[in-house]
Amino acid sequence: MSRRKKIIITLVALLVLILLLYLAWFYFGRGQTPSANAPVNTGATSSNNQEVKLPATTPSIIKLNSGNGQTAIKAPSLEDNLKKLAINFAERYGSFSNQNLFQNIIDLAPLMSVKMKAYSEQSIAAAKPQNTSVYSGTTTKAIRASLASLNEGKGQAEVIVSTQRFIATSSTDNITKVYYQDISIKFILEDGEWRIDGAYWK
Numbered sequence: 001m002s003r004r005k006k007i008i009i010t011l012v013a014l015l016v017l018i019l020l021l022y023l024a025w026f027y028f029g030r031g032q033t034p035s036a037n038a039p040v041n042t043g044a045t046s047s048n049n050q051e052v053k054l055p056a057t058t059p060s061i062i063k064l065n066s067g068n069g070q071t072a073i074k075a076p077s078l079e080d081n082l083k084k085l086a087i088n089f090a091e092r093y094g095s096f097s098n099q100n101l102f103q104n105i106i107d108l109a110p111l112m113s114v115k116m117k118a119y120s121e122q123s124i125a126a127a128k129p130q131n132t133s134v135y136s137g138t139t140t141k142a143i144r145a146s147l148a149s150l151n152e153g154k155g156q157a158e159v160i161v162s163t164q165r166f167i168a169t170s171s172t173d174n175i176t177k178v179y180y181q182d183i184s185i186k187f188i189l190e191d192g193e194w195r196i197d198g199a200y201w202k
Contacts, residue, residue, distance in 0.1 A: 079150060081194075082147065082157055082187060083145040085196075086145050086159035086187075089185060089196055090140065090183050090199070091163070092108055093105065093199055094163060094165060094183065095138060096137060097136065097137030097138070098130045098131065098132050098136050099137075100137075102124045102127070105120050105124065106124075111196050114190065115197060116196060116197050116198060134170060135168075135169065135170055135172070136167070136168070136169045137167075137172065138165055139172075140163050140166075141165075141166075142163050143162045143163060143180075144162050145161045147159055148160050148184070155188055155190075156188055157188075157194070159184075159185045160182055160183070160185075162180065162182050163183060164178065164179075164180055165180070166178050167179075182201075183201050183202065184198075184199070184202060186199070186200075
């Protein structure tokens with residue numbers, strides 16, 4: 001191999017190495033510097049399948065670190081949190097089929113008080129077997145929620161959730177009836193957490 005070819009190969013190898021180093025710096029070195037406009041991670045996660053716990057009291061202010069120091073953000077009030085929990089409960093409690101074997105109620109057990117959990121278990125055990133050969137089910141969607149009462153001292157609250165309900169037969173797409181119904185969600189403070197003590201359709 002001639003000297004000229006060796007020099008060319010060496011230069012090409014150096015250029016490739018420089019390019020690789022630049023790409024590595026661009027994607028890994030610069031990416032580690034947070035931007036002042038980057039979203040703030042509060043560490044909160046949510047999922048429909050997760051147990052939801054509502055503490056006895058909620059902070060009035062949440063402080064988050066930003067690029068320019070601390071920014072004060074008003075936290076959701078106890079009333080707001082109770083409404084959200086009631087909406088979540090009402091939609092899942094009111095959505096069921098003859099083929100889900102009360103799974104909607106079983107999944108909601110972590111949100112219930114000891115009394116309501118025991119009542120639900122007794123109701124499921126006493127339920128008669130259903131004909132599951134042909135599908136029939138109800139889907140519930142919350143429209144709004146209003147706080148009917150709240151007594152933090154006694155640890156009691158009530159939220160009324162207005163819902164739209166869909167009855168389907170044969171398949172989930174075959175809706176045969178649509179109607180509106182309110183449900184009263186009763187809360188009690190139990191073991192330092194607000195839990196649902198009763199749910200009554202009106």
